[in-house]
Structures are given as C-alpha cells and as structure tokens.
Amino acid sequence: MLLAQVILFSFITKPAQKTAAIVGGVGFGIFIDEIGKFITRDNNYFFQPTIALIYVVFVLLFFAFRKLGETRFVNETEYLINALEISKEAILNDLDRNEKEKALSFLKESGQHDNLTRAFMEMFAQEKLADMKSNLVTKAVRRLQNFYLGIARNNWFIKELTVFFILQSLFLITNAVLVGKSFLLPTLASISLPQKLEILSSTIAASFVIVGVLKLRRKRLVAYYDFKKSLLVSILLTQVFAFYDLQLVALSELVFNIA
Structure with a gap:
C-alpha cells in the first residue's frame, strides 16, 4: 500500500493510477489476510475465513462507495476541475470517446462561461479529437457492448x-x-x-x-x-x-x- 501511495505521489498519468490501484489492492488483500490470522485458531497461511473475510470487506466497500456516490454533491468548481484532469490525457495520451464525452459533460455542468472554460470546450470539440485512437481494452469493451446490445434486441x-x-x-x-x-x-x-x-x-x-x-x-x-x-x-x-x-x-x- 505504501508503494501504491509513492506511485500516486510521483506520477500523474492514468497508467500510473491503474498500476497504483492494482498494487494497493494486492497490499490491501495481504493486510486483510494478516488481520484474519489474529481472529482464528488456525495459523495456517490459507486459514478458512480468508476468502470470505476479504469478500466481506469488498462487499462493504461496494455499499460504502455506492452510498457515497448517491449522497456526494459536486459543485460547479469541482466539475471544472474534473474536466481539467481529463484534459491531461489529451496531452499525455490520446483520449478515447468516453473520456471526451465525459469531459464535455463536466464542462457543461460547471456552468462557467469564462475564457478558460470556452477554450477547453473548443479543444475537446475539435475535429481531430473525433477520430481518436483507442487502445485494445477500449476496443474490446466497445465490441462486447455492441455484441450484447445486438443480442438483447x-x-x-x-x-x-x-x-x-x-x-x-x-x-x-x-x-x-x-x-x-x-x-x-x-x-x-x-x-x-x-x-x-x-x-x-x-x-x-x-x-x-x-x-x-x-x-x-x-x-x-x-x-x-x-x-x-x-x-x-x-x-x-x-x-x-x-x-x-x-x-x-x-x-x-x-x-x-x-x-
């Protein structure tokens, strides 16, 4: 978990965030495993409640994050900041379609019409961003979504x-x-x-x-x-x-x- 924090503090790119999430998740799982050894009589490494305990923690986190998303109020300034965060990908990497749509939505929700906001809206709406390159994961997800929608109809x-x-x-x-x-x-x-x-x-x-x-x-x-x-x-x-x-x-x- 410490290594995940070091990665987040040292790098600002999205790949770094994903790497930190994976490393932190592994560390968190090991942490739960160590805690579980103190609440069981079995000191073997894979003691019986291990998987169940980790799963219960994830279930509780699911409900907590879902409740947080329902009650969290995002003001106009935070919408603008979120859009600016996405704009970093336009400089470091190519944006995908979902990121572009999300950024434009955040800018509209910000309700601000100053020169900076208009400049970012023009940047995201440029023609050259319409034909953005997609990585393999994005393409796979999009194809899977289209396949599912075709079947569901x-x-x-x-x-x-x-x-x-x-x-x-x-x-x-x-x-x-x-x-x-x-x-x-x-x-x-x-x-x-x-x-x-x-x-x-x-x-x-x-x-x-x-x-x-x-x-x-x-x-x-x-x-x-x-x-x-x-x-x-x-x-x-x-x-x-x-x-x-x-x-x-x-x-x-x-x-x-x-x-």
Whole structure:
C-alpha cells in the first residue's frame, strides 16, 4: 500500500493510477489476510475465513462507495476541475470517446462561461479529437457492448433469459432442499451456521426469481428488477457463506453470477 501511495505521489498519468490501484489492492488483500490470522485458531497461511473475510470487506466497500456516490454533491468548481484532469490525457495520451464525452459533460455542468472554460470546450470539440485512437481494452469493451446490445434486441433473448432464471431458481431451491434435508436427518451431523445462512439466502434469491417469472408476462420491467434482486442476494449475501465454506471453489459460482 505504501508503494501504491509513492506511485500516486510521483506520477500523474492514468497508467500510473491503474498500476497504483492494482498494487494497493494486492497490499490491501495481504493486510486483510494478516488481520484474519489474529481472529482464528488456525495459523495456517490459507486459514478458512480468508476468502470470505476479504469478500466481506469488498462487499462493504461496494455499499460504502455506492452510498457515497448517491449522497456526494459536486459543485460547479469541482466539475471544472474534473474536466481539467481529463484534459491531461489529451496531452499525455490520446483520449478515447468516453473520456471526451465525459469531459464535455463536466464542462457543461460547471456552468462557467469564462475564457478558460470556452477554450477547453473548443479543444475537446475539435475535429481531430473525433477520430481518436483507442487502445485494445477500449476496443474490446466497445465490441462486447455492441455484441450484447445486438443480442438483447432479439425476441429470443427474452425467452432464453427467462429459461435461464427459471433453471437458476430450480438449482437454488434444489441445493437448499438437499442441504436442509441432510440437516434434518438425525443420522447426519448438523450443518454449521454459515451453511444454514447459505440455505436461507439461497431460498430468498430463488423466491425473487419465482416472483419475477410470475410477473414476466404482465409487468416485464418489474420482473427484471426481481431478477436483479435475486442476483444481488446471490452475489452479496449467499456468496459470502459459500466462500466461507468452500473457499476458492466458490469463485466459479461468483464468476458465473457476475457474467
């Protein structure tokens, strides 16, 4: 984390910021891992709550940053400063389309009409900036977005999406029933508290899917919100207990839900 701060203080380019974010993230993960060793009896390096603890921290950070973004008020001066920050890329590197649009939006939101603001608006609106070079990541993201939009406009996509969520709900319910059944049988060892909570959260996620399927014909948009709630419960709640119980094995389930 110290190295990440040194990079941020020493360089002002966007690649430096991305590098610092990666280095700082690795350092933060190691920091959480070290803290976890003090709250467990197992002193092995990969003690059981490691992945779950790191994931819980990321979930809490997600909610904190989301709440901060909702309540944070940006004044006109800050809009102008943000636009000036983006303008550095016009000097150091080529801007991509998203950066150009974001900069123009910030300048408009700044509400200032002095000579400096007008000069920056003219710079971002120049013809030569319209044909900006894009790096491989930007091109890949743009192609992926176009591919998704092309699929989403087809009628069969809605049917396939419905089938997917129905199958997902059946999987969640089946998993909860099987684990719950083994818990109720007196011949088998009782399951742990994280497993109980995983069953409960899986049932809640499956319930949202069932409600969404029932609403799909009458209120399609509302049904999609129910599907979204199901995914959020699975990602932000069920996945915590899955990581606690299965460690890295649960990573494939997380990747599937996010994808």
